[in-house]
Amino acid sequence: FTNEPYWKDATFYQVYPASFKDSNGDGWGDLPGLISELDYLSDLGVDVIWVSPIFDSPQKDMGYDVRDYQKIYAPYGSIEDVDILLRESHNRGMKVILDLVVNHTSQEHEWFQESRSSKDNPKRDWYIWKPPRYDAEGTRIPPTNWRSYFAGPTWTFDEHTREYYLHLYASDQPDLNWDNASCRRAIYDNTMRFWLDRGVDGFRIDTVNKYSKRQDFVDAPVTDPSSPHQSAPEMWCNGPRIHEFIHEMNRDVLAPYEAVSVGELSNTPDPRQVRPYVSARAQELDMVFEFSLIRLGTGNILGPKYIYQPFPLSKMKALTQKWQFVDGTDDAWTTVFVENHDNARAVCRFGDSSTPELWNKSAKTIALWQVTLTGTLFLYQGQEIGMTNMPSSWGIEEYKDVESTGFYEEAVQSGDPELIKKTLHGLGHLARDHSRIPFQWDASPNAGFTREGATPWMRVHDEYKSINVARQRDDPDSILSFYKKALTLRKQHRDLFVFGSFTLLDPEDESVFSYVKRDIKGHTDKIAVVTLNMSGEQQMGTDVASILGSEARLVVSTQDGSKLVDGRPVLKPWEGRVYVNY
Numbered sequence: 001f002t003n004e005p006y007w008k009d010a011t012f013y014q015v016y017p018a019s020f021k022d023s024n025g026d027g028w029g030d031l032p033g034l035i036s037e038l039d040y041l042s043d044l045g046v047d048v049i050w051v052s053p054i055f056d057s058p059q060k061d062m063g064y065d066v067r068d069y070q071k072i073y074a075p076y077g078s079i080e081d082v083d084i085l086l087r088e089s090h091n092r093g094m095k096v097i098l099d100l101v102v103n104h105t106s107q108e109h110e111w112f113q114e115s116r117s118s119k120d121n122p123k124r125d126w127y128i129w130k131p132p133r134y135d136a137e138g139t140r141i142p143p144t145n146w147r148s149y150f151a152g153p154t155w156t157f158d159e160h161t162r163e164y165y166l167h168l169y170a171s172d173q174p175d176l177n178w179d180n181a182s183c184r185r186a187i188y189d190n191t192m193r194f195w196l197d198r199g200v201d202g203f204r205i206d207t208v209n210k211y212s213k214r215q216d217f218v219d220a221p222v223t224d225p226s227s228p229h230q231s232a233p234e235m236w237c238n239g240p241r242i243h244e245f246i247h248e249m250n251r252d253v254l255a256p257y258e259a260v261s262v263g264e265l266s267n268t269p270d271p272r273q274v275r276p277y278v279s280a281r282a283q284e285l286d287m288v289f290e291f292s293l294i295r296l297g298t299g300n301i302l303g304p305k306y307i308y309q310p311f312p313l314s315k316m317k318a319l320t321q322k323w324q325f326v327d328g329t330d331d332a333w334t335t336v337f338v339e340n341h342d343n344a345r346a347v348c349r350f351g352d353s354s355t356p357e358l359w360n361k362s363a364k365t366i367a368l369w370q371v372t373l374t375g376t377l378f379l380y381q382g383q384e385i386g387m388t389n390m391p392s393s394w395g396i397e398e399y400k401d402v403e404s405t406g407f408y409e410e411a412v413q414s415g416d417p418e419l420i421k422k423t424l425h426g427l428g429h430l431a432r433d434h435s436r437i438p439f440q441w442d443a444s445p446n447a448g449f450t451r452e453g454a455t456p457w458m459r460v461h462d463e464y465k466s467i468n469v470a471r472q473r474d475d476p477d478s479i480l481s482f483y484k485k486a487l488t489l490r491k492q493h494r495d496l497f498v499f500g501s502f503t504l505l506d507p508e509d510e511s512v513f514s515y516v517k518r519d520i521k522g523h524t525d526k527i528a529v530v531t532l533n534m535s536g537e538q539q540m541g542t543d544v545a546s547i548l549g550s551e552a553r554l555v556v557s558t559q560d561g562s563k564l565v566d567g568r569p570v571l572k573p574w575e576g577r578v579y580v581n582y
């Protein structure tokens, strides 16, 4: 696999800087804090660190609203700290990618300040401005009836020039007009080249399939008669010029710097629509995140996103199979992930955190699932120690995320107590806040995230004394120890685990998740069988012997189990195993 680019079998680790490590006691994570834990990441087996936005920002959406791409948000540190992060990471053989948020800026960005200053300002067309419409009563209404991802309209009226500007997210995040070539050039120069010239190794690219909007700006069909704002992803997702723009970004910036790129791609549930973005010969993106699997349990993200919808294991298995589309028929590549800063914790959503024992066992089986899937693996901070959702006893006041508060406000305004109750229940399961509380390093005050007496920007989890790195580091039976072992196994068996074809077994089984990985690249007859008990009862695993014959060799069990009956593993509750024929 020598001729494969490093980023295919590299392990990426996402850092949410506000919540990773605070070095100066202001209760907000920072770059010196991250730098002080690089050995921890290196020891875990991390190859590439993805740092969520650190740029100057009013933090309306935690930095996904950038005021100055070339300045570091002061509580995070300085640009010199980024240089140290790069140097110290590279010295440890780790690369660093930054978060590129260029579908929109903050409304405080100088570009937007100029654009809103007058209709004939040279940067007017760098954003998307439209005149108002008026309804039958002569009331001014937005140019279209589109709904924002954070609830409410996608348009805000600007008194100064008496026009509306478009924002797919918060009104603090006006969308840039990628149809304007000078705007695109400024994005390439002012943001991407600036950081690549400083030694950054690549980018996670935010909302990458939303840059090209349909130019007819018409109303969307009314799917929710109770709301004036309608779901309309077809108006801006995978738009008419999106491949032209991304190919240009690759040709002019990414390729010349050999910068790795991972795009964040939503509302595109069909792999046939995704492959063109990630086929090597297309020269667009190296890989993308698609969210169908990680979003299981949520409603339509442009509708009742936070009305929780329980899902069967068979659905999780079917979505895993759907996105394990690397089959050697083309040069497309994919990603593997189950957590990020926009979703709740995996052990609470796909595992069972109801007891310490089931929490430990289910978190390990989720890890084994992840490390045996084909594609580039991404971990999210805290996943490796099994961090859990905020306690259900915590009130809405603990939820800080603009999306959580937006949906809660919308429910309150509806005056419908049932909707309010359902939304609170849904947020308790799904909110982005769950993955954003401070990282749990040890049992000292504030979980070692910040110093004693400091006030963390978000409350530290009540259970930090039982779930933290210090407690797990030297415990061979801990989730952390298992992740270290599993990440090593992934590299040792990369031809099957990272590059192999995926075949789902027993799709209707609602307790056991089994699949086969075959060696498509090496063209050998090497086979791995993965069989995971995703239930709280003992289960029979898949028929390993019928696939691997007498050669079946146990590579790993999450609970040191090995019992086989008639060629089928007897799996303890939440036990996972991998067998191979070599």
Ligand SMILES: O=C(CO[C@H]1O[C@H](CO)[C@@H](O)[C@H](O)[C@H]1O)[C@@H](O)[C@H](O)[C@H](O)CO
Pocket (backbone or CB within 6 Å): 061, 064, 065, 101, 149, 169, 206, 207, 264, 266, 301, 305, 341, 342, 403
């Ligand atoms: O649309 C996005 C883009 O998210 C990216 O873009 C958003 C805007 O920059 C930002 O808030 C997210 O943190 C960033 O990951 C969703 O993935 C997001 O999860 C949101 O919850 C929609 O329901």
